[in-house]
Amino acid sequence: MKKTLVVLLVSALVMTLAGVGQMATTTIEFWTAPNPFQEAFWSETVKEWNSTHPDQQIKWQVIPAGNSSEEVVLTALATGTGPDLSTNIFTGFAAQLIENDFLVPFNQFDGFEELLKARSMENIVKNGWGFNGNYYVLPLYTNPMAYWWNKDILDELGYDVPRTYGDVLKLAANYNDPGKQKYTLLVRYEPAWWDRWYDFCLSYLANSGGKPYWDSEKVLFNDEHALKYMEFIDQLFRKKYAPIESFQDPLQKGIVLGSIEGPWNINYTKEAYPDFKYVIAPPLVPDDYPADQPVHTFADTKGMVMLTKNKQKQAVAWNFIKWYFSDIRHDAKWLEMTNMLPSREDVLERKEFAEYLSANPQLAEYAKLLPYSVPPALNSKTIELQTKLNEVLWEPVIYGKKTPVKAINDAEKELNKIIKQ
Amino acid sequence: MIHKFKKLKMPLIYLVLLVGLFLSIFPYFWMVLSSFKVSGEIYTRFWPTKLTLSNYAFILKGGTGQERNFVGSVINSLIISIIPTISVVFFGMITAYSLRRIKIWGYQFYENIIIYQMLFPGVLFLVPLFLLMRDWGMINNYSGMILRYLIDPWAIFIYIQFFKTIPESLLEAARIDGASEFKIITRIMLPLSKTTTAIVILFTFMARWGEFLWPLIVNKDYEKMPLSVLLALFTKGEYQTYPGVQMAGATLLTLPIVLLFLIFRRYFEEGISFTGLKG
């Protein structure tokens, strides 16, 4: 009798709880970047949130992207099947989304300013992520790009890590031999628009001391900085110092001596090529660039945006954002799992990161570049611009169809046309 | 001299054919072999030093974090292949019957329309059909992926061609026996058109199974994604550096269709023997 009563009571309680839970549960859709390491991170983090917030559930999925996640997010939004919250948004894409009125400004929520301070990202957000006085994006990570050089081969040859274009050409003259699959520098020729971030945009920033290559009004790159770089590229390809075939991991296999890489490749390299030794160095600069001056680099930086117009979902999304960004443990775990640097001003100071960085000296090298890292130039037509840049400047020079001067002039003209449209 | 050549002729023919056959099957062989290799050996070694199941384990586990369900995507592929296949056969048959055997008013006009439909490039319909699916709320669900393929003018066309050859007297006899038109289709036309139906099934299934562009556009939901799209995204995006895993996925995508083809091979060859393939 007693037993039955207890069972009845318990089941009634469970049912009530379940009922309450069901009634009040709000589920939001959350999309993250298609990257194996980030995927593993969000899988755990979302699970943690969901288990502690039964009434505020997150349905998480990786952005189903083949070529570019921007394309997928846009199509999804066009069909009304977009996410409520998404990461992997860069500034230019955010601008495009804002133009189409998809994003929700964060500064309208309570606790926005406190959150910026709590995560130590006030300056970062206010100096690069503002749009007409509103803040629609919270940066997640900042990945400075840097050159990797094959240490063993350089040591064997008795060369220092190249600093300037001249150093590379000198090294190549003594080393390069395409017949034996010995190339000097990997320059990516893939036609994807974002690839131009890591070569042209990066080098322009390096040569010009961090000056933007364009803004929302017009193209700014038609000057000696771009010219010096493109002339270097032209030489590399004319002399076959850079391979034109596709290789899998050419740097790690010793097919090339140097290449531009992001910090996300550290883990992969450690796993797949445990014996490979490399030096991380800032971008190459022209020969007349003063040796004592710091070199700027491009930083791949992506943030989180809110897309839902539903108030209830906005509340859940904002709660999740506050929960995620205000707790430094999340950033520390992020750093460990993805090897990408959180967008915080105190990365080099906090002990939460210090231990991991000292255990991973390569990543620490990247962290040192943070003060000189520049995010993508702001323009809502970035994708279109870089597609065109590839078409009229990058590929014609690589394949020797245009002189660098002509290519740069053409690019300025064509890109300005797109901006003015 | 000529005599000598004659003697060599047959072995030579077989040799050329075998070399050709080798070239046409080799990529499959390499794909399957590579799917059992460790990643490091795919480029560097032809014969692996050891075989591994880790690539398959990797995709069955679904990558590194999200439950990326390959088994589920095989089921999705089956759903979006089997339903159109059945429907194409069914509607192909009844439409062809009504046009060719019943000869409804304006049947010639419809037959012309069918030929035009076969000729029109699909590219013209990509955007408007996408918008139609959007307006009907069929984005991210099976109906969006299936609907446009439920009826295929091509199938109607070949059924028309086949039904032309069946003597009317056969049908009249059935009608006198009191058979309904539907019964005539299922009891007489279907058994008679076994070879035609087999080829319609094979080709429709093949096209739907390998379909890429359309499901890529109308579905962004991992839970409903067919294998072809899941694999393409997997390969192009997240797992570019895992060639072994890619090959395991490609094997998974190829295997069912090859099996189906081998099962239906008999009909294919029968169809060819009709045309008088004699030694």
Added chain:
Amino acid sequence: MVSGGASLPLFPKNRVSNLWTIWFDNDIRFICCVERGFLGGSQMRKNLIERKPFKQKKLIGYLFSSPFITFTLVMWIYPFLWGIVISFKKWNLISPRQTWVWFENYIGVLKDPLLWLMVRNSIYFMVVFITLTTITSLVLALLIKQIPKKYAGFFITGFLLSYVASGVAYSMVFNLLFAGDGLVNNLLKIIGVKVGWFTDPKIAMASIAMIVCWKFTGYYGLFFLAGLNNINPTLYEAAVIDGANAWQRFTKITVPLLNATFVMIIVFATITSFNLFTEPYMITNGGPMNATRTMMLEIYHRVFALLQAGYGSALAIVSAIITFAFVWTFRKLIEKDDIYDT
């Protein structure tokens, strides 16, 4: 006979009924034609004389054909017209604002140098693909014709295996096989050659044509085989008596009598060339130097990455017109009158 066949501009006119046409709206379109014989020509003619049907039967006929008619109206005519309407508009798919710009999109398409580059790419693909594939498949058919039937089936099945491969899977396989340090280049290294199959702008499109040819050889070989089987053997016997050598017999009898098959294959290969999507999407993404950019890729990019629905639709219509123009020209050039009936 399909009535009114003569009015069709693109299809071999007298042959529509003789061809078994298999058509898919897939990334690669394909058609299987097994000519003549299969359907039994004499029977067909007999069936033209039929009795008048009665009313109830007709009613059921309408019932049976109504799904098809509805489908045609909703999924075919309506989208077709809508597509034309969109091509005259400027619209980003999202905003409710759709402005009529009339021919602006078309002018944009025609003025874009990329269009002509894409046409050039397709022609390049077409030339390589048609040449390669007609040679390989014709040779295959000629060889299989020589061997006993019991082995023929085995070879046909074997060669058709490559045809059933889905675009995504075989693109992935060839991408690895032809990589810079892939198997093919490793073999070529022995003789000191290295080819950037998919990275050299001069040959990237040819490489894609080659792998598509890999897919289609067995299949087109089947067409040729069917064509060969329809040639009356007495023609060859007569030619031998007249003293014609093997080459003469080939050029004077085989090739002319295979005219219909050639026409079919070239028509389908042309359409394949202009509709290429999966292979370049998977392997080259349109590069290098836009050398493998096809109109399908560009339409996809315009509509779904840049949300330019109007421009994309205009490009789709232009691409359809260009395809038709090529098909029409080829038929004018190579199609001979029906030789069978003479």
